Amino acid sequence: MIYTDTRDSSVKVDFKTAVLNGMNSKTGGLYIPVEFPRLDESILKSNSEPSFRSVALEMAKPYCKGEIPDDDLDAIIQDAYPFISKLNQIDPITYILELFHGPTCAFKDFGARFMARVMSYFNRENSDNLHILVATSGDTGSAVGSAFHNVPGIDVTILYPEGKISPLQEKQLSTFTGNVRALKVKGTFDDCQKLVKTAFVDEDLRSKFRLSSANSINISRLLPQGFYYMYASLLAKAKSYISNKLEDPAIIVTVPSGNFGNLTSGLIAQKMGAPITGFVAATNSNRTIPDWIATGKYEARPSVETYANAMDVGAPSNYERIAAMYSLEEVRKLFASYWLDNDGIIESIKDCHTKTGYIIDPHGAVAWKAWDDIRSGCLEKLMGGLKGDYTKPGLTANVPDWAKEVVNKNAVGIILETADPAKFGATVKQAIGKDPIIPDRLQKVMQLPDKAIPMENNYETFKQWLMENL
Template sequence: MKFYSTNNTDLRVGFKEAVFNSMPQDKGLYMPVEIPRLDDKFLSHLDEYTLPEIAYHVAQNLLGDDIPADDLKGIIHDAINFYAPVVKLEENVYVLELFHGPSLAFKDFGARFMSRVMSYFLEEGEKQLDVLVATSGDTGGAVALGFLGVPNTRVTILYPKGKVSQIQELQLTTNGQNIRALEIDGTFDDCQALVKQAFTDKELNEKFRLTSANSINIARLIPQTFYYFNAYAQLLREGISKVVFAVPSGNFGNIGAGLLAWKMGLPVEQFIAATNANDTVPAFLKTGVYQPKPSVATLSNAMDVGNPSNWVRIADLFKEKPEALKKLIVGYTYNDEETLQSIEAISKTYDYVACPHTAIAWKALKAYQQEHPAKDTAGVFLSTAHPCKFPDVFTKEISDKINIPEQVKELEKKAHHATSLDTSFEGFKEFLLKNA
């Protein structure tokens, strides 16, 4: 499979180059030249396949011969070794739990797949791979655990000071080995800007072999399609064939993967982009004006993104039919007060604890269903992180319902270390060069 840049459709690179370069020099993002449509027989019999089988079929169709079949199967079985159940809460309301991986967040799908792909492509004697990643909360932990101990790689994680939860910070700063953390005195957008600038800096690119583990990397996006197909497979087993997905959205990689799955033939009726106060995309869907703005801090910190990187991919998917985009995606936005009300309502109605991001997706789904009642259509909202990662958000009554996983208890015993930097690129560049 060949990939082009969203800023240069004539560019052609293979999967290996797209993965390692992460972002083309023209500052676009890589997209597949062809998006294959999976055959109807496979799609209508998805319920007969396991998650790894579905993942292999989807990846093989996208990647072609770039990774031989047996090697690709091995990568998937090693990376996607946890489950992603669809749980019924009430008639036509389901939650897709994506927090059963090692870092307790949906980003384990992308980070683990990508780390194994990079390790597979790394050849003996090659220059060390330096992975740069900005995180608003969960990406860093997933990438850290995905790459921990991978030979000939080093990961540098940038996170905004005081804007990630305590458990998220522990997941970033307690790894050691080939993982290092930088605490940036700014926002996620500042962290992301530093990473992007590094990729276009001549001196850094001559000295280091840089790549990104953010969702700008195509190897993060592809495996996120797996759980959409797998969710649909689980619904088919219940006799349901119509679905709408409500997706908590920050950098828009998650919903971007859903739209890629749709392009490959997954029969989704509607995508609901659920955001917090950082409402750049919902505002665009209403007004037609795309106006990025500085991010603001909220309780749902992983969605605190004012200029979503992956929106260019979504726009590119629909470049020939931009009006179809506005029909397929509807946007909803909620503030912190509404987020807390939703957490309370979910707890009381279903005796279920949802993290702040998940609660926003539920509220958006319920609002959409009220406006578009359909008895034969299941609404699935994505639960992107385990609630234990956000202890300060919950009342004691709700907090007491949360089962704390063993790996979280172990984290609290570990020593942690981070280097503090301001938002200047000069300071970040100096750190990289001095700590080569």
């Protein structure tokens, strides 16, 4: 497979180069495959329930062809996924795709564990360390740290915004030892991400160290997140008639979105044949993408702090990939977009629990509210000509091509639940009046000592630290 660059289509590199470089240091662009091969029809049209690991292997093969033999790739996938995603039906036409059954209780485990093993595979013949720099708004860092912890030949530095993630999330970041360490930056996630991106294009730094990324900047973290979109949509399709009496429903996937890597992974899965009719991009008050869809103008802005902190991103990196894959008009036909403020997040957690008994985290709650509004008449009102105010919480006024499927009651929704609600216990308790159950693996990390290193929001200070410590 050949990979090109979102900022220079003349760039042509192989998978190994794209993975180990993270991004193109010459242009600042992101790597993206030149094609998205469709899976075999025998997989896409099967009426039996799919196997997650088999789906993952078949999806990964074309992107690693000629660089990782199939047997080695299968071993990577088997080792990466001792867990899988779980699809739970919570009402007649709504599924929750639980993505928190990995070691750090967040969807980032799916991408990080595959990426760590691929990087280790490609790095096995090098004598010097590969240095991973990663910015996190909550869950990415812990997933990456866990995936790379004690992996030979790889060194990891995680940057997170001090005081802007949940206490449990911070414990997951600040307690690593050995080849993984965390820097708590006096700033926002966007500040952390800017420090990392600046380091990648710093020729002086790159001349001394081999640097790579583990954010959704890195294509090897983005591609495997597509595995669960393919798996879940095929499973929902196979179960549809028994579960909801619909023979061939339109499948609408609602994605909690911050840096928009997760949604981009869904787009890749759809291009590979996943039976997904459309997407809902659901975010918090950091509404950069909904505003772009509404106005046609992309304007990055400083992030604001919310209860759904993993989505506190004002300058989402994967906008570049979405814009490279689709025109704005194509996006408007494929996506509904939706945003919710903090009051809405609390009400949505409560509403989901009241209506279904399901305890959902703040990110999944934004997706729940988006889907519940869409199927309950909001989209039909837009089709009737009602134009909402995109500066207020709710749906952006575009009408996607799949709107009629929802209005005609021929659609089912898959909501991505991206983290265990226990990671946001205080917010969940505020909404429903009780604490969510804390998994044992999260309880254990709370007992570990903090080792995070304070860092100013200043590139020269950050660079000096890297030069002295890598």
